[in-house]
Amino acid sequence: MTTTPAGTAATASAVSVRGADKVFATKRGEVVALTGIDLDVAPGEFVSLIGPSGCGKSTLLRLIADLDSPTSGTVEVFGTSAHQARLDQRYGIAFQQAGLLPWRTVAANIALPLELHGVGAAERAARVDELIELVGLGDFAQQYPDHLSGGMQQRVAIARALAEKPALLLMDEPFGALDEMTREYLQAELLRIAAETRAAVVFVTHSIPEAVYLSDRVVVMSPRPGRISAIVPMNLGRSADRAEDIREDAAFFEMITAVREALHGAPVTGARGVETR
């Protein structure tokens, strides 16, 4: 079974985490957020991190993004340190909050990273047009974020994350605050975009169906201390080739059950601490 697409031997992993620990010093002493994390993500692979609150899934994503540093262990992105990868803009990122600048139009928000990195005005405008088409916001280029729905804002944030054609997309519960309809729609859109851009994706979520639908592999994490308790390959064909109706397949439900059992370490009737929707 191929959980890692071809080419891993020739090129470095998109993400390679080795023995990473993260300890936060708080007033009440040290809190171990992550311990003994080992994870590889192949180029073009879609990997979800799932687990209950406090399992460190967002912290792990922040380590990969070099927004935090591991207390020990190493984090590499495309064969270089996470720090260097950030400086080289090797990844794009989207957070749970869209984080758009309210004083900029949709187009100017998407252009922000290009602008900061000195891309010329003409090239910038052309790229922004492409991205707006890619996320289906053609009519809203000159609107301000406050006039858009949550789902549309999140699409702008995804377009912004893709602005510099990164080969790795990091997403921290980007659809967490959206309603179920919008969420399923954007999940399908994300698979299409990931297939078009051939980017590897590391996707943090607490929704089992979301993780199953999107991923090539689901990384199941557990809390206190945060660690990887299982990695479940999704036997649903390449994520890029999945159609919307896979959500009704028996195989899809089998995978949901597999992830749920991995979350609880044994067969269970109902999941706790994790959304099952």
Next chain:
Amino acid sequence: MSSAAIGREASTAERVGAPIVLGVVVVALWQLLAGSGLIEAYLLPSPLAIGQEIAEFLPSMLSAAGLTGLNALVGLLVGTLLGIVGALLASATRLVDGMLAPVVAALSVVPIVALAPVLNSAFGADAQTGRQLIAALAAFVPVFINTARGLRQTRPVHRDLMRVYAASPWQTMRTITLRTAAPFTFTGIRLASSLAVISALVAEYFGGPRGGLGGLISTSAASSAYARAWAYVVAAIVLGLVFYLVALAIERLVSRRR
């Protein structure tokens, strides 16, 4: 739909018309009261008498308003500049913040106008410097406090984003921090605008060169020309309103996209 449009029109008419009607009624009652002889003219001159003084002394009133207004404007600009620079320094280093915070707290409780006689003698009897300095001090406090607050409003997700983009401190400052703080700064400037006018005006009560609105109010009152004193008070109110409305318009313009 048409009823909704009429409803909007009616509310606009009410919003503008009601205060005008009230103003006219109050002025008419005032005129009746002053004309009846029940109230002595030195207590409350009639609106008609004040209006006559305004018409008669309009040129001197304009030049006085110009002089006081210039002092207030210089003070407002200097105070705003110092307030913004001070707030930037305070937000940049905790040490400066620690040094400035008590000074600003002290400044905000000192009746700054009380400094007027001291500054007048310090800068000489023929200089406007003392008044401008007083206006600047009064303007500094709200601009500093509001800007300092605005500089702390940057959202964590925006800071993360700038770090992701490996943005330079200057880029982060320009793209996020200043833009987030701007509406707060302009609120501070709006508050400072009235304070600058009041301070520049009141500072004139304590000596120094004549010719400003404050000086003319005090000399008119001292020479028992009550209606004229009131006429200059009206001019002072108009001057204060002009400052406030201009500052408000700029604030609205800047805050529109928030």
